Amino acid sequence: MADLLTHLLVPYILLTIASGGVGWLDQRWIVVGMGGAAIPDLVKVEIVVHEETVEALLGIPFTYKPLSTLGGVLLLSGIIAVAFERRHWRRVFGLVTFGGLTSLLLDGMRVYADGRASAWLYPFTSWRPPTPSLYVSSDPTVLVVALFAAGTVAVIDRRIQAGN
Amino acid sequence: MHVWVRVVIVLALFLTLGGLFVHAEVTEEKWSPYPDAADLSAEYDSYVGQRVMVFGTVTAISEDRIEIKAESDGTTVPLGVTGASTAAEPGGVVQVYGTLEPEQTIAAERVEVINSSRWVEFYKYGASAVGALGFLLLFFRHWRIDRDTWTLEARDG
Known part of the structure; x- marks a missing residue:
């Protein structure tokens, strides 16, 4: 997968552009959407607590993989939404899910040797979407492009804000 | 909104997520069509002749063969990859797609570098x-x- 910084920058770019046409979408809501982009990266909790350790403790088969899938994103978006005030639940859920989807889509576009991304639409379908094989996750170009785009969007956004 | 209502919702969602963690592993073959390192380690011969895709850390590179170590669920399998070259150095990670052959070998169709070093x-x-x-x-x-x-x-x- 792409690194966490790249994942966070993608919804920042898209939501900042969208904020031009959506009145309530200000900085604090954009940040909430960015948080969703981190959900698929939670699969890296594996580094802290190995799957085998959990399996040994619980005595049942176990994998963190659903965190990097649509099912995991929807469930965690729900959990995150509930942490906010009741009147914001719908909005937070939508934004966080959006952020998570951008990460899943970006990761689904990286190189797979057999030309098919992982089944990230789990548990809804086992279909593995074809990947355009745009990049490998260790390629710094991905981060450089994301940083450049985010910087450009931030500067334009600031100009527009100052003009209002 | 009472705190306990939110606690119940959060618990229900976490339990469902926990259910997915188990379900995904139990039904693993449905979501990933290829045998993983643990499968290869357990019954290598039954997969010979099949298409496989493995992730592995490069351990050595010779003229016509890349040695990798594939890992899953704490099980490690050494494999030799033939028919392809790679820009990765030992210590890097590659993805190999090809046909499984006898004696810990994959005849590669494609080798992609994940981490070059x-x-x-x-x-x-x-x-x-x-x-x-x-x-x-x-x-x-x-x-x-x-x-x-x-x-x-x-x-x-």
């Missing part, structure tokens, strides 16, 4: 750490935890 892993973790820290700073500049209701509140109302 072991240092690339540090770059990714570095960028991710910067991302995590930056996000937390940014998030708590706009939001704070209300200790009375245990909800996240906008700082500027």
